[in-house]
Amino acid sequence: MMIKSTTDYCSNILHSDKCKNLPFHNFAHTQEVIENVFLISDAIGIQLEEAGFIAMAACFHDTGFSETYEGHEEVSKRLAAQYMEKVNCTKREIEMVLSCIDATKMPQNPHDIYAEVLCDADLFHLGTSNFFYRNMLLRKEWELFRDIVMTDDAWLLHNISFLEEHRFKTPYGRDVLEEGKQENLNKLKQLIQVK
Numbered sequence: 001m002m003i004k005s006t007t008d009y010c011s012n013i014l015h016s017d018k019c020k021n022l023p024f025h026n027f028a029h030t031q032e033v034i035e036n037v038f039l040i041s042d043a044i045g046i047q048l049e050e051a052g053f054i055a056m057a058a059c060f061h062d063t064g065f066s067e068t069y070e071g072h073e074e075v076s077k078r079l080a081a082q083y084m085e086k087v088n089c090t091k092r093e094i095e096m097v098l099s100c101i102d103a104t105k106m107p108q109n110p111h112d113i114y115a116e117v118l119c120d121a122d123l124f125h126l127g128t129s130n131f132f133y134r135n136m137l138l139r140k141e142w143e144l145f146r147d148i149v150m151t152d153d154a155w156l157l158h159n160i161s162f163l164e165e166h167r168f169k170t171p172y173g174r175d176v177l178e179e180g181k182q183e184n185l186n187k188l189k190q191l192i193q194v195k
Contacts (some may be wrong), residue, residue, distance in 0.1 A: 127177025
């Protein structure tokens with residue numbers, strides 16, 4: 001699987017003017033998502049070749065930010081399709097990657113196990129101790145790029161509601177990440193009560 005060349009290609013896009021200033025949706029996030037794809041795929045028994053195509057989708061899933069913030073997934077899909085056609089991927093492989101990218105739109109809506117893996121890989125941090133740091137970066141990004149400025153309380157309530165509504169899609173997400181997510185949710189609720 002040509003994951004190295006795909007990562008390099010997407011790295012150039014994600015280091016472009018528009019993307020390199022994104023506090024959250026940057027190349028570091030994409031690298032984490034790629035690693036998470038392989039970790040989850042291995043844990044639930046997805047073959048390495050298929051995991052490679054999910055990782056390819058991970059490479060591209062945020063490249064659309066290079067052109068637009070809202071609705072970036074459509075641009076990401078176009079960039080992925082153009083690249084995959086150039087490197088002679090099959091129609092089925094291209095459709096699989098585009099379906100995975102499409103599923104990462106909020107609210108996530110995966111239609112197969114491959115897309116489920118990408119969705120959980122993308123929101124992996126919800127179930128880790130890294131959650132609060134990543135969340136701070138997202139808040140900063142929304143302020144800078146979406147003009148969404150919230151009070152601390154409003155931000156806490158937004159995140160409580162997001163975590164309560166969110167469901168991990170894969171067995172790995174449900175068995176491993178869910179516990180950490182619940183801990184993070186409880187911490188958010190404690191922060192609201194402390195005020």
